Amino acid sequence: MGGAGSLLHREALREYQELTFLSKQEILLAYKRFSELLPKEQRDNACSRRVPKSRILTLPELRANPFQHRICRVFSTSEEGDDSMSFEDFLDMLSVFSDSATPDIKSHYAFRIFDFDEDGTLSRKDLEKLVNCLTGQGEEVSLSNAEMEQLIQNILEESDIDKDGTINLSEFQHVVSRSPDFVSSFKIVL
Amino acid sequence: MSQPPPFSLHISEDTESDNQELSPDNEGAMHTSFRELIQEQSSLAEAGTELELQERGRGHPAHLAPPDTSASAWLEPGQGEQHPGDSATLRILASMPSRTIGRSRGAIISQYYNRTARLRRRSSRPSLQQLSRTARPSLRQYDLESDPARATLEDKRSLLAKELLSLSPSQRSHMLLSLPLCLAEKRALRRELNEQRSPLGLRPHPTAAPSPCGWCKDYIALGCRHLWYRLLALLPAAQPWHYALKQIGGRFGSSVLSYFLFLKTLLMFNIFSLLILLVFVVALQAAYPPAKANQQPFTGFELLTGAGYFTHSLLYYGYYSNITLNDPSASSLSGSVAPSAPPRLPYNMPLAYLFTVGVSFFATCILLVYSMYHSFGESYRVGSSAGDLAIKVFCAWDFKVLQRRSVKLQCENICTQLKELLAERRSRSCPLSLCQRLGRVAVLLLAWVLSLGTVLGCVVAVHYLLEHMHAVQQEHRALAGSTWQREGILLVLPLTVSLLNTLMPHLYNLLALCERQDSPAVEVYVAICRNLLLKMLVLGLLCYHWLSRIVICSDEECWETCVGQDLYRFMVMDFVFTLLDTIFGELVFRLISEKRLKSKQRPEFDIARNVLELIYGQTLTWLGVLFAPLLPAVQVLKLLLLFYIKKTSLMQNCQAPSKPWQASRMSTVFITLLCFPSFLGAAVFISYIIWSVKPSETCGPFQGLETIYKSVNVWAKLMEKSSPNITWLTWIQQYLVENTFFLFFLSGVLLAMTYCHIQVVRGQRRIICLLKEQIAKEGEDKIFLIQKLHSIYKQKEECA
Numbered sequence: 002m003g004g005a006g007s008l009l010h011r012e013a014l015r016e017y018q019e020l021t022f023l024s025k026q027e028i029l030l031a032y033k034r035f036s037e038l039l040p041k042e043q044r045d046n047a048c049s050r051r052v053p054k055s056r057i058l059t060l061p062e063l064r065a066n067p068f069q070h071r072i073c074r075v076f077s078t079s080e081e082g083d084d085s086m087s088f089e090d091f092l093d094m095l096s097v098f099s100d101s102a103t104p105d106i107k108s109h110y111a112f113r114i115f116d117f118d119e120d121g122t123l124s125r126k127d128l129e130k131l132v133n134c135l136t137g138q139g140e141e142v143s144l145s146n147a148e149m150e151q152l153i154q155n156i157l158e159e160s161d162i163d164k165d166g167t168i169n170l171s172e173f174q175h176v177v178s179r180s181p182d183f184v185s186s187f188k189i190v191l
Numbered sequence: 192m193s194q195p196p197p198f199s200l201h202i203s204e205d206t207e208s209d210n211q212e213l214s215p216d217n218e219g220a221m222h223t224s225f226r227e228l229i230q231e232q233s234s235l236a237e238a239g240t241e242l243e244l245q246e247r248g249r250g251h252p253a254h255l256a257p258p259d260t261s262a263s264a265w266l267e268p269g270q271g272e273q274h275p276g277d278s279a280t281l282r283i284l285a286s287m288p289s290r291t292i293g294r295s296r297g298a299i300i301s302q303y304y305n306r307t308a309r310l311r312r313r314s315s316r317p318s319l320q321q322l323s324r325t326a327r328p329s330l331r332q333y334d335l336e337s338d339p340a341r342a343t344l345e346d347k348r349s350l351l352a353k354e355l356l357s358l359s360p361s362q363r364s365h366m367l368l369s370l371p372l373c374l375a376e377k378r379a380l381r382r383e384l385n386e387q388r389s390p391l392g393l394r395p396h397p398t399a400a401p402s403p404c405g406w407c408k409d410y411i412a413l414g415c416r417h418l419w420y421r422l423l424a425l426l427p428a429a430q431p432w433h434y435a436l437k438q439i440g441g442r443f444g445s446s447v448l449s450y451f452l453f454l455k456t457l458l459m460f461n462i463f464s465l466l467i468l469l470v471f472v473v474a475l476q477a478a479y480p481p482a483k484a485n486q487q488p489f490t491g492f493e494l495l496t497g498a499g500y501f502t503h504s505l506l507y508y509g510y511y512s513n514i515t516l517n518d519p520s521a522s523s524l525s526g527s528v529a530p531s532a533p534p535r536l537p538y539n540m541p542l543a544y545l546f547t548v549g550v551s552f553f554a555t556c557i558l559l560v561y562s563m564y565h566s567f568g569e570s571y572r573v574g575s576s577a578g579d580l581a582i583k584v585f586c587a588w589d590f591k592v593l594q595r596r597s598v599k600l601q602c603e604n605i606c607t608q609l610k611e612l613l614a615e616r617r618s619r620s621c622p623l624s625l626c627q628r629l630g631r632v633a634v635l636l637l638a639w640v641l642s643l644g645t646v647l648g649c650v651v652a653v654h655y656l657l658e659h660m661h662a663v664q665q666e667h668r669a670l671a672g673s674t675w676q677r678e679g680i681l682l683v684l685p686l687t688v689s690l691l692n693t694l695m696p697h698l699y700n701l702l703a704l705c706e707r708q709d710s711p712a713v714e715v716y717v718a719i720c721r722n723l724l725l726k727m728l729v730l731g732l733l734c735y736h737w738l739s740r741i742v743i744c745s746d747e748e749c750w751e752t753c754v755g756q757d758l759y760r761f762m763v764m765d766f767v768f769t770l771l772d773t774i775f776g777e778l779v780f781r782l783i784s785e786k787r788l789k790s791k792q793r794p795e796f797d798i799a800r801n802v803l804e805l806i807y808g809q810t811l812t813w814l815g816v817l818f819a820p821l822l823p824a825v826q827v828l829k830l831l832l833l834f835y836i837k838k839t840s841l842m843q844n845c846q847a848p849s850k851p852w853q854a855s856r857m858s859t860v861f862i863t864l865l866c867f868p869s870f871l872g873a874a875v876f877i878s879y880i881i882w883s884v885k886p887s888e889t890c891g892p893f894q895g896l897e898t899i900y901k902s903v904n905v906w907a908k909l910m911e912k913s914s915p916n917i918t919w920l921t922w923i924q925q926y927l928v929e930n931t932f933f934l935f936f937l938s939g940v941l942l943a944m945t946y947c948h949i950q951v952v953r954g955q956r957r958i959i960c961l962l963k964e965q966i967a968k969e970g971e972d973k974i975f976l977i978q979k980l981h982s983i984y985k986q987k988e989e990c991a
Contacts (some may be wrong), residue, residue: 016378016381017374019364019367019368020367020368020374020377020378020381021368021374022677023367041640061593062593064595065592065593065595065597065598066598067588067598067602070636072422072947073750076373076840078373078375080784089373089374090373091375092374093373093374103368103369105369105371106369106371109293110371111373111585112293113293113294115585116293116653119286119293119294119564120288120290120294121285121289121290121292121293121294121295122289122293128584131584132584132609135584135588135602135605135606135609136602136603136605136606136609137599137602137606142930143606144606144609144610148609148610148613149575149753150615151613151617152580152584152609152613153492155580155581155613155616156580156581156584158278158581159580160581162966162967162970163966163967163969163970164967164971165499165972165973165974169289169290169292169293169294170293171289171292173584173585176581176582176585177582177585177586178581180582180585180586181569181570181571181854181855182445182586182853182854183458183585183586183858184569185854185855186445186586186589186590187586187589187590188590189589189591190437190591191589
């Protein structure tokens with residue numbers, strides 16, 4: 002970690018510490034893991050490089066996660082839309098998933114991850130895709146159509162307070178704030 | 192009546208202003224959800240007008256046949272006629288605040304601008320007389336022209352920066368941290384902040400002058416936080432077992448992880464008490480050993496029985512002297528030593544012993560209550576009983592689980608749990624018949640009668656065994672049997688109790704299989720109840736026997752040492768049996784199921800049973816601290832070994848639990864159980880001994896006194912004699928500690944606070960209901976306005 006520390010500028014490190022929920026050690030570890038994803042010749046200025054999505058998905062923390070594509074999509078600031086991630090995007094992701102992130106931030110990003118069609122609300126289609134991700138797509142055990150309908154209907158009844166047929170951010174945050182387990186399960190630690 | 196609000200509605204027909212913020216927040220895109228909403232509303236409105244016409248025309252109720260909205264619900268963009276009115280309405284809908292906050296940077300910045308502005312303005316409201324009356328009071332301050340939501344991104348950023356500057360530094364850094372924006376955006380904001388700050392220099396802020404204390408406090412808070420991070424970076428040992436816990440969480444999820452975190456918490460408690468006891472009692476007594484030498488040789492058997500060589504060692508109460516340690520002239524028996532000058536810092540051992548034990552209990556109590564409060568605050572929510580399915584779907588996925596096989600298992604578990612919840616909902620609508628209900632009640636009653644019967648049976652068995660062992664012990668002492676036999680007899684009682692504690696939970700699990708409760712949470716609670724009842728009743732019986740001095744070695748000099756030895760034996764036996772249970776329950780089970788039955792079924796890690804075992808072990812430690820000051824050291828060693836043994840067995844032999852486990856709530860339950868029956872019982876036991884039981888005459892720090900507490904009286908009298916100014920000490924002792932009125936007063940205050948909290952929670956529940964109704968009505972307003980907007984556009988287009 003000492004070697005990686007010298008490659009990351011001290012000023013930048015201080016700024017990252019102030020603007021994210023990560024500690025200095027976590028940022029340095031993230032830098033190390035990020036530069037390992039890059040090919041050898043690009044490792045010296047890892048801060049300004051972008052790692053393609055396929056390489057990011059080889060990380061053990063994201064490899065088996067059913068939401069891996071959505072996570073890359075939400076945190077990537079790539080202009081081309083290819084979901085590649087820079088080091089800052091990577092830090093953003095780790096900051097949101099860290100121990101000290103506030104429940105507000107976590108629920109905000111969880112909402113964006115679950116919003117599959119990116120229209121700012123969770124419609125029925127979003128909920129269906131979410132349930133399919135949770136129960137594993139195409140596995141032996143899955144919900145039948147009638148059960149899916151019943152499930153989505155119940156979810157909307159419980160969470161859609163203004164009865165417009167979709168769940169917006171405030172309603173989502175209200176539902177999630179009632180569960181004490183959300184903060185501890187929405188966590189990825191390197 | 193009421194004037195329309197003074198604003199004009201500019202609808203920008205062009206899409207350019209929306210395109211300034213590009214991917215991934217593409218605001219100009221048409222989304223199907225809005226289309227569906229408009230279609231639903233327009234079709235319902237048409238059906239409504241149809242119904243009206245029919246009623247007016249025919250005069251008899253026409254059947255309402257709403258068009259099938261579900262068929263047209265999933266319209267893809269590009270399909271069907273696209274009305275220009277549709278697209279304009281959809282564009283407006285797309286930029287509604289409730290929709291944009293979830294996806295657009297500009298909206299987030301505006302929202303946080305409003306939040307910081309509100310923070311700054313606090314609670315100052317304009318007076319009602321100044322504003323014109325409108326139909327909608329919330330629109331009085333609304334000015335669409337200078338609405339920050341319509342500004343460009345750079346303008347929004349500078350507005351937000353201006354607002355942030357008016358906050359204190361710690362509030363500002365906290366606000367910056369909690370902005371849900373990407374790092375690049377935050378850096379731009381920070382740059383903007385610095386730019387805006389430097390021309391200002393030392394100019395005072397336009398807001399109300401914050402007090403210097405407030406700024407000091409903020410700087411101190413920031414400084415402390417930096418210091419804490421630096422400290423954490425320096426001490427890698429501050430996060431022990433980090434990788435091991437991550438491994439466990441990655442494979443088994445938060446539920447099994449909560450057991451190991453509980454173990455870690457207990458370890459911290461014990462290390463803390465151990466440090467206090469070591470520094471103030473044990474180390475000093477070790478520096479001034481008593482005159483009596485230790486006669487017995489060390490054989491390995493002592494580790495199991497705690498007797499023999501250990502009897503006259505630092506481990507037990509009998510070793511500690513009742514004199515001032517560094518005063519050579521003070522001695523309870525001899526008076527022939529020439530009197531010398533009293534030492535500068537007299538260290539009175541009895542007082543130190545009593546106070547150290549008292550302080551360690553008090554500190555443990557404070558820590559326990561604090562962690563219970565913290566844990567309860569996290570896991571309890573007002574009105575959280577409803578909404579199971581939504582919570583399950585949104586919060587069920589544990590992102591800590593990393594391995595592919597565990598992820599697959601988690602998917603299967605979630606699917607099963609959802610199916611069970613849905614089936615439960617369906618069955619709720621068709622309740623059981625009377626026969627079935629009676630049958631269920633009979634089964635439950637039988638199971639409870641059986642479990643209570645077994646508990647009582649175990650307690651009675653232990654009672655008779657105790658008396659029998661006492662009689663056997665007396666015989667053996669009379670016959671002067673061999674040491675091995677004598678010490679072996681000492682182990683029979685702890686062996687039996689540990690055997691019962693290990694076997695009965697398995698019996699209760701079998702009972703639970705026959706009972707088949709509806710919800711798995713209730714199953715867990717019932718299992719915990721039964722196990723806890725057994726353990727606490729057996730411990731209560733043993734405490735009663737220790738107090739009435741019917742102990743196995745009742746004719747020894749020191750009954751306290753005897754009780755300490757008993758507790759040591761119980762702890763060691765408990766550890767041995769946990770080990771055996773892990774080996775037979777997990778390893779052998781897995782081997783049998785793999786080799787013989789050839790199934791992939793591995794045993795599950797029973798979290799509740801294991802945590803209750805930890806609580807039982809901790810209760811033994813707390814009960815024994817007064818009699819054996821080094822018992823926390825034994826417990827620390829035991830917990831360390833237990834961590835590694837349980838972890839290895841878990842990784843090799845077990846699979847993740849398939850039942851749903853609400854980790855937060857169960858952690859709260861366990862901490863509460865640790866506090867209430869366990870710690871409170873131990874504290875009551877120790878208090879009773881300190882206040883009412885006569886210590887032994889010939890050994891220990893409290894020899895010859897009436898009760899242990901009298902040593903404080905003796906000391907207070909001594910203090911009064913030496914320096915008559917300290918009368919407040921005796922005053923405190925007389926009026927606060929010994930007078931019962933003060934305790935009643937404290938309990939009264941506590942009860943009053945609890946009642947106030949209950950009423951507050953009740954009021955909050957009522958407010959939540961009212962607010963939910965209000966939001967539903969606002970939703971209806973919104974749909975009405977959307978519909979009207981749509982019809983206006985349609986008319987405009989038809990006229991054009």
